[in-house]
Amino acid sequence: MLERPPGRLRSLNLVSTLRCNLRCMMCDIWKTKYEHLDMEDSVLQKIGCSDVVKDGYKTLGKDFNISVTGGEPFLSENLESVLSFIKETFPGNPYTITTNGTLTDKIIRAFSKFGVKGSRLHVSIDGMKDTHDLHRGMPGSFNKTMKTIKAVRKHFPWVRLKMKFTITKENLGEITDAYELSRQMGMEFGAKPVEVAIHYTNPGGKPGFGTSFSGPDRLVISEQLKKVASDCLRRGESANAAFFLDTIRYINKGRTIMDTCLSPLGTAFVMPNGDVFRCLHFNSVGNLAEGSFDDAWTSRTSMSVIESARKMDCGGCASFHGSYGNYADMFLHSIKNIFP
Ligand code: SF4
Numbered sequence: 001m002l003e004r005p006p007g008r009l010r011s012l013n014l015v016s017t018l019r020c021n022l023r024c025m026m027c028d029i030w031k032t033k034y035e036h037l038d039m040e041d042s043v044l045q046k047i048g049c050s051d052v053v054k055d056g057y058k059t060l061g062k063d064f065n066i067s068v069t070g071g072e073p074f075l076s077e078n079l080e081s082v083l084s085f086i087k088e089t090f091p092g093n094p095y096t097i098t099t100n101g102t103l104t105d106k107i108i109r110a111f112s113k114f115g116v117k118g119s120r121l122h123v124s125i126d127g128m129k130d131t132h133d134l135h136r137g138m139p140g141s142f143n144k145t146m147k148t149i150k151a152v153r154k155h156f157p158w159v160r161l162k163m164k165f166t167i168t169k170e171n172l173g174e175i176t177d178a179y180e181l182s183r184q185m186g187m188e189f190g191a192k193p194v195e196v197a198i199h200y201t202n203p204g205g206k207p208g209f210g211t212s213f214s215g216p217d218r219l220v221i222s223e224q225l226k227k228v229a230s231d232c233l234r235r236g237e238s239a240n241a242a243f244f245l246d247t248i249r250y251i252n253k254g255r256t257i258m259d260t261c262l263s264p265l266g267t268a269f270v271m272p273n274g275d276v277f278r279c280l281h282f283n284s285v286g287n288l289a290e291g292s293f294d295d296a297w298t299s300r301t302s303m304s305v306i307e308s309a310r311k312m313d314c315g316g317c318a319s320f321h322g323s324y325g326n327y328a329d330m331f332l333h334s335i336k337n338i339f340p
Helices: 041-049 051-063 079-089 104-114 129-136 141-155 172-184 215-234 238-253 293-297 300-311 319-323 327-338
Strands: 011-015 065-069 096-099 120-124 160-167 188-193 267-270 275-277
Touching (some): 041 293, 051 293, 065 079, 079 104, 104 141, 120 141, 129 141, 141 160, 172 188, 267 293, 275 293
Parallel strands (some): 096 120, 120 160, 160 188
Antiparallel strands (some): 267 275
């Protein structure tokens, strides 16, 4: 155990459940038999007691990033506990929920009861209607998700909506169509290539995912992301433009512009069973059934993950953009960790 916590926690990601109602082609969660499907109160209590969590929240305030994900979070049998934990522990702080958007009524109910102004709803959309339904393994899912987006827009205009597009071999021709749809629907837009995360969405591992696009495919992706970046620039959204241009670099070279990664220094993912990860490409740094959050945060495994990330032993990824609101935020985080 080390005396001083390494890095200030700034991004707390709660995997509220491993249940999912869809059958996506790029995610294995729904196939796997897990013992702990939903995040339990004991895990939440351990997080609430943590000095590392308290320090991150106290220091960063509204910049302390809290996100709820899954599986499909709105299927969690303990979602009410997770959301009320967030409201009580981080009062007034907006948070992010990532969803497939199909469970309209549950989403509306959750925001009615636990909504905080400025919160974000990230909705996965992987193409236009038929392509999206193919990816999600469920006919009708696109229409359900569109219904949710409209309902959230109508009832909770203060929710920040973002479309999350996962680029695959099957949908790479529809990036600009999805981008235009996001603009029409008043949503922000994010796109990244599908990646294997063996500790998370692909516990079985699926070869052929990630940056393994063919040369012609990479060209099609790059051309579309350039169009998206240029539209962002035209609108004065330079941080978003930089993000898409860097994604092009990643798809073509397997590396982003960064030659080091500080994401694990400030990021924690907590699984329903209490496993804590600093990065989902590395092993768990501890478990909340066996010790405290602060034990995990300061463990030797934590140190070795941080060191490996600094040296990019992982080979790099595009996922770490997902830990931040936008590209500019990522640089800000790096600076804050160097000059806390
Ligand atoms: S670049 Fe490496 S350490 Fe950083 S988030 Fe990606 S896989 Fe993790």
